[in-house]
Amino acid sequence: MMLRSRVTPVLLLQENGLIKTQKFENPKYVGDPINAVKIFSEKEVDELILLDIDASAMMRKPNFDLLREVAAESRMPLCYGGGICSAEMAAQIIALGYEKISISHAALERPELVREMADRVGRQSVVVTIDVKSEGALGPHQVYSRNAKLSHHVDPLAFAVKCTELGAGEIVINSIDRDGMMQGYDLDFARKARAAITTPITIVGGAGSLADVHALTGELGPVGAGVGSLFVFKGKYRAVLISYARH
Amino acid sequence: MKMLCVIDYGSGNIAAIANICERERIPYYIASQPTRLAAASHYLLPGVGAFDPTVATLEKSGILAALHNEVMSNEKPILGICVGMHLLADACDEGVSSGLGWIPGHVTQIDISKLNRPPYLPHMGWNSVHSTNDDPLLQGVDLERGFYFLHSYFFNARDPKQVVAEVNYGDALPCIVRKGHIVGAQFHPEKSHSNGIRFLKNFVGTP
Numbered sequence: 001m002m003l004r005s006r007v008t009p010v011l012l013l014q015e016n017g018l019i020k021t022q023k024f025e026n027p028k029y030v031g032d033p034i035n036a037v038k039i040f041s042e043k044e045v046d047e048l049i050l051l052d053i054d055a056s057a058m059m060r061k062p063n064f065d066l067l068r069e070v071a072a073e074s075r076m077p078l079c080y081g082g083g084i085c086s087a088e089m090a091a092q093i094i095a096l097g098y099e100k101i102s103i104s105h106a107a108l109e110r111p112e113l114v115r116e117m118a119d120r121v122g123r124q125s126v127v128v129t130i131d132v133k134s135e136g137a138l139g140p141h142q143v144y145s146r147n148a149k150l151s152h153h154v155d156p157l158a159f160a161v162k163c164t165e166l167g168a169g170e171i172v173i174n175s176i177d178r179d180g181m182m183q184g185y186d187l188d189f190a191r192k193a194r195a196a197i198t199t200p201i202t203i204v205g206g207a208g209s210l211a212d213v214h215a216l217t218g219e220l221g222p223v224g225a226g227v228g229s230l231f232v233f234k235g236k237y238r239a240v241l242i243s244y245a246r247h
Numbered sequence: 248m249k250m251l252c253v254i255d256y257g258s259g260n261i262a263a264i265a266n267i268c269e270r271e272r273i274p275y276y277i278a279s280q281p282t283r284l285a286a287a288s289h290y291l292l293p294g295v296g297a298f299d300p301t302v303a304t305l306e307k308s309g310i311l312a313a314l315h316n317e318v319m320s321n322e323k324p325i326l327g328i329c330v331g332m333h334l335l336a337d338a339c340d341e342g343v344s345s346g347l348g349w350i351p352g353h354v355t356q357i358d359i360s361k362l363n364r365p366p367y368l369p370h371m372g373w374n375s376v377h378s379t380n381d382d383p384l385l386q387g388v389d390l391e392r393g394f395y396f397l398h399s400y401f402f403n404a405r406d407p408k409q410v411v412a413e414v415n416y417g418d419a420l421p422c423i424v425r426k427g428h429i430v431g432a433q434f435h436p437e438k439s440h441s442n443g444i445r446f447l448k449n450f451v452g453t454p
Contacts, residue, residue: 120296
C-alpha cells in the first residue's frame with residue numbers, strides 16, 4: 001500500500017475544441033472537450049489536465065462557461081491552465097470544481113503570483129507548468145512560453161525550485177521537442193527534475209506506449225505521467241480514438 | 248427521508264459535490280443561510296485552503312450556530328471533507344484559530360522525515376486505504392484502489408478508536424475519523440470515481 005503514480009491525460013483546448021499538436025505545432029482537431037471528458041470520466045482516469053493554449057497567448061480570460069460544463073462531467077481530479085493572471089481568477093476556477101490551477105507564462109513574468117495563489121487557494125492547488133526545449137542531445141534545456149514562441153533566459157530547474165519555494169505544490173515539465181512525437185519521455189531530464197524538486201511533479205511529452213509510461217513511473221515513481229497522443233490517437237494514421245489505460 | 252445539505256460557506260469545491268449528487272440521485276441541496284439548514288438529514292462540510300482563513304470564513308458565514316444546533320443537539324450526521332474534516336478538530340499547527348472541537352484531535356503537518364525520497368508535500372494522488380474497524384462507511388469500497396488525496400496536513404486524532412481508516416504516507420495517517428454521527432474524510436470522495444461515490448452514499452445511506 002503506497003502512493004501510486006498518476007497517469008494523466010493532457011487535453012489541449014483551442015477555440016473550444018480539443019486539438020493535439022506535434023512539437024507545439026500543426027494542431028489536429030481531435031474532438032469536443034465535453035465528450036472527451038465524459039469518456040475519461042467513465043474510464044476512471046487518475047487525473048486530467050486541461051490547458052487552453054490560446055488563452056494566455058491571446059491574452060484572454062479562461063472560458064468559464066466551458067470550464068463549468070467540463071467540471072460537471074468530471075468525477076476525477078482536474079487541473080486547468082491557460083489565461084490565469086490573478087489569484088482571484090484561480091479561486092473562481094477552483095469554485096467551478098477544479099482541484100489545481102496551472103500557470104506558466106504568468107509565473108515567468110511575475111513569480112509573486114505563485115505566492116498570491118498559494119495564499120488564496122492553498123499551495124496544494126497551485127501548479128507551475130514549465131515548457132522546455134532541449135537544444136541538442138547534450139545541450140541545456142531552454143524555457144519557453146506562449147506556445148513555444150517566447151524564450152526565457154532562465155534555468156528550468158532553478159526556476160522550478162524557486163516556484164516551489166514561492167508556494168507551488170506541483171511542477172509540470174512539458175517537453176516541446178517531444179510533444180506529439182510518441183517516442184518516449186525525456187527520462188534523463190525527468191531524472192534531473194525529480195532530483196531537484198521536492199514537490200510532486202508531472203512529466204509531459206513523448207509517451208507513445210504504455211511501456212514509455214512505465215519506464216517513467218518505474219524509475220521516478222510516484223510521479224505524474226502526462227499523456228496526449230497515446231490516449232487520443234490510434235494506429236499509424238493517427239485516427240482519433242479516445243482511450244485510457246494505466247497497466 | 249434522506250436529504251444531504253451541502254454547506255456553502257465560501258470555501259471548498261461545492262460544484263464538484265453537487266455534480267456527483269445530481270448524477271447519482273443523492274437528494275441534496277446547497278445552503279449558505281443558517282435558516283436553510285433544518286430541512287436536511289445529513290450535512291456535508293467541504294473546505295479548501297489554509298486552516299485559519301477557512302475557520303474565519305465559516306465564522307463569518309453566520310452558519311455556525313445553526314450547524315452546531317443540528318449536529319450537536321439534534322445529532323444529525325455531518326461529513327467534513329479535507330479542510331472541512333480539519334475544522335472538526337480542536338486546533339491546527341498551521342494556524343492560531345480554534346477548530347470546532349467536535350472530534351478530539353490536532354491537525355498536524357505530515358512528517359516527511361519518514362519518506363525516503365521525493366515527492367514530499369503535498370501528498371498528491373491515489374493511495375490505498377486501510378480499514379481499521381470494518382466501519383460500514385467503507386462497505387463496497389475497493390480499499391486497494393483507495394481515494395484521491397491532496398493535502399499537507401492530517402487529522403491527528405486523540406482517540407485511536409475514532410480512526411476508522413488510515414492511509415500510508417511516511418506514517419500511517421488517519422484518513423477517516425468518526426465520533427458517532429460526526430465523520431471526517433481527508434481524501435476527496437467527489438473526485439474518487441466509483442469509490443468516492445460509494446463512500447458518499449454509505450454516509451447518506453442511499454442505495
